[in-house]
Amino acid sequence: MATAPKAKMVREDLLRVEGLTKIYDGAVKAVDNVSLTVATGEIFALLGGSGCGKSTLLRMLAGFETPTQGKIFLAGQDITNLPPYQRPINMMFQSYALFPHLTVWDNIAFGLRRDGMAKADVAERVESMLSLVQLTKFAKRKPHQLSGGQQQRVALARSLAKRPKLLLLDEPLGALDKKLREKTQFELVNIIEEVGVTCVLVTHDQEEAMTMATRIAVMSEGYFLQVGSPDEVYEIPNSLQVADFIGNVNIFDGVLEEDEPDHVTVRSAECVHYVGHGISGNTGMSVKVALRPEKILLSKERPAGEFNWCEGEVIEIAYFGAYTTYHLKLDSGMMLKAQELNSTRDLSCGLTWGDRAYASWHNLAMVVLTQ
């Protein structure tokens, strides 16, 4: 599902944040000692629920909030105390904040004129921005005469017009409806790649983060839970919180029974999990096994072997077209979510409400979480 370019080589760090902290009213820690580096050309996503501190972090990068502690370096220069209008950083605002009294053309030219750019150069740059976002025909319109998608592109053009070293995107697709979102997502990434600008993006939408970003930082309560590429964060979550926040997950509570370098087994009330790789843990410790619904195979036949399967009753079936989600009530009382791809036009495993079904999975399908 990832369309964003993966980091191809080691590039120099453009943005470096050291121990950044923001405390509101002397008590509320919005951002708690966050450090990060973003390489040139990266699209770095800050992902988290509301109130996790991602917006505050972004606003500190833009200069709208003063950090309580910590430093921000851009291309080696300390910009912590620079006001927003002196930073070579531009932001695409949530719901765009296009100036309602100015035309599309003037909105895009606003930043260029502030730099005292010559008239002819401004015109040339605005024209090239308009053609980049394919809005040349709409130059004379006011923002309210544009659709949501067009407004979004004006906002992008305006934030790119000054050729910033760093582009900040605050919920760039948040104001669009679902269908337009998917289309725009690709457009946005294409334009960003074409311009080659480094981005920090804030979103609460994990799909948005996964499709657009080269790296994701999952945030909660002001600090980073995990930083990694989209597939790392999805497939190798380092905590229950990350596993739970990104995508759907089934969690089994269990006890580590066998701890070998090449495999471990975890006994839970539902079944015994045989995990095909070693983990760092001690025999007898209680762990959680996280299993994504799409990695589960449902069948009416009892699987062979003694590990990695369980049995239950189909309680709920939700048909999504491309796939179907089943809720299985296991004998332990646990609800297991399983997602089956509808690869043929028959419903894949012919299960219906009330059926007994077997769920099974591969020994590399799950993640053992020790914390």
Add this chain to the structure above:
Amino acid sequence: MKANPTGIYNYLRRYINGRLLVIGVPYFWFVLLALIPLLIILKFSLSEMEATEVSNMVSMSDGWFTLKLNFSNYLFIGTDPLYFDTFVSSIKYALATTVICLVIAYPFAYFMARSPTHLQPMLLMLIMLPFWTSFLIRIYAWKTLLVSDGVFSNVLMSLGMIDTPLQIMNTSTSLMIGMVYSYLPFMILPLYANLSKLDMRYLEAAADLGASPFKAFWLVTVPLSKAGIIAGSMLVFIPALGEYVIPELLGGSDTLMIGRVLWDEFFSNNDWAMASAVAVVMILLILLPMAIFNKYQADQAEAQR
């Protein structure tokens, strides 16, 4: 056949419904209290004075129905330079009042809108506090402050800032002080209402794009508060144009304002017809900026569609 009460009820219901009543009440008041008096003034202005009575416009005699319209009042306004000068000077004073009020009120409203939310109701109260005292008393109070042996003069003298007593009472200076003082709240309130709704993200966007706070103010805040500026200016300019009390109490004998001319025509000359003609011309003068304002508002409404 007996009249069916429900039938009558239904018949009435068809023509008098709730919506008509709701719209009808303000229309009724508008017609009774604004339109009819206005038409009476218009009628007076087209009549002539017969001793102390206004002439009859229509008469019936020998089967002749005569409608006599007397335009001489309007012609007189057009030819006598007194009226022209008075209109010009009224417009000048009203414009000056509007501009000075705007200059004072804008920063006032701006800081009110930016002050902590819990303080704002109190600040609003303070703006409206003067309204609790009679307008006349407040203007009289200014008289005692501004006369040459009044408070201002004495304080400035004792501070050594001036050598001779202030001679501003009954001049255009005292008039302007009174006018600006009286109309300032009417400028502040619409500006405050407008500025307090200003979306701060626009200012952030301006700063992000490289505009210093000063630039952002002129390029974003001011244009976005245009509706408030226009509303406040209308609220000040229109009543200031016809102001009578302030020029009478604070102005000099040479301050020409249309309100005073009106008063003189009505009560000194007893020329109701002439006074009505002056009033009609004044109303027309006021309608012009009103029409511009309404057009602007319609455009705005269109823009926010």
